Amino acid sequence: MAYSEKVIDHYNDPRNVGSLDKSNDNVGTGLVGAPECGDVMKLQIQVNPETKEIVDAKFKTFGCGSAIASSSLATEWVKGKSINEAMSIKNTEIVEELSLPPVKIHCSVLAEDAIKAAITDYRNRSQD
Amino acid sequence: MTSPLFCFSCNSLQTIADNINYFEVLGFPLCFEIDHDELGNRYQRLSLEMHPDFFATAPEKEKRLSEKSSALLNAAFSTLRKPTSRARYLLSILTGDKRLKSDTLPEGFLQEMFTLQESLDELLESGDETALSGINENLQGRHTDIESDYAVLFKKFETSPENSEILQQLQTQLNSERYLRRLLDRINTE
DSSP, rough: OOOOOOHHHHHOOOOOOOOOOOOOOTTTEEEEETTTTTTEEEEEEEETTTTTTTEEEEEESSSSSSHOOOOOOOOHTTSSSSHHHTTTOHHHHHHHTOOGGGGGGGHHHHHHHHHHHHHHHHHHHHHH | BBBBBEETTTEEOOOTTTTTTTTHHTTSSOOOOOHHHHHHHHHHHHHHHHGGGGTTTSSSHHHHHHHHHHHHHHHHHHHSSHHHHHHHHHHHHHEEEEEEEOSSTTTTTTHHHHHHHHHHHHHHHHTTTHHHHHHHHHHHHHHHHHHHHHHHHHHHHHOTTOHHHHHHHHHHHHHHHHHHHHHHHHHHHO
């Protein structure tokens, strides 16, 4: 199976790798895994508490090229969006953008889950 | 021995029934624990009878049946010989149309796997062989523990087949196995 050019680009030059301070109340962390293959993905967002806009995003993924590309793309997409807008990002959009083959669709699902988990974590923490 | 794929009395290939399972293919009951020597013996004996090489001059129908039977036999053997693939396969049969959650893991497990992956990053970078072999040994141990739990859990299910919580526990073990396998593969290939 060949990777698409966009997957290779994200794989060779992943955007926004790293982490944000987990203890910061404006940071939400999502940690998700794919039991089909053992991939683990962490995606973090930093939110402006006034505007609810995502001002920064970082990820770290241990997985195949498609999982890395999906999470790299996810961090690019969420930046600058409000958390409500980011919540509505669908895995199918990631599949389309990266031309993922059917066997790699679960990688895009993982990225969607990671965004949602990060936002949920942020909402829980900022309520306290 | 008996197998639905081949009749040893009349020495002939048998038509393959629909939805035959891998245990039946090799003449075993639907049970996790399996005699490994016997598994190997039966596999060899059946492959010798059914191999497409011996049907090269046979009528087309029989030739095709031998290919189909051999492929099924190979799939059955490679699935049953290893504990994890056998457990996964048996679980899918026992689950039937009951609903299991597919992504269950022990509490805190995913975070631990992520942390281990991060420390592997550092150790593989620095080439700290002592630390790597320590982690390797620890993970191997946990992997072996998981594999020995399969037999215990399947046995428990045999005595209380109405308790589908046991199947969910098996699913959790099988999920955990994938993450451990992933770490072990990383240590042993990078």
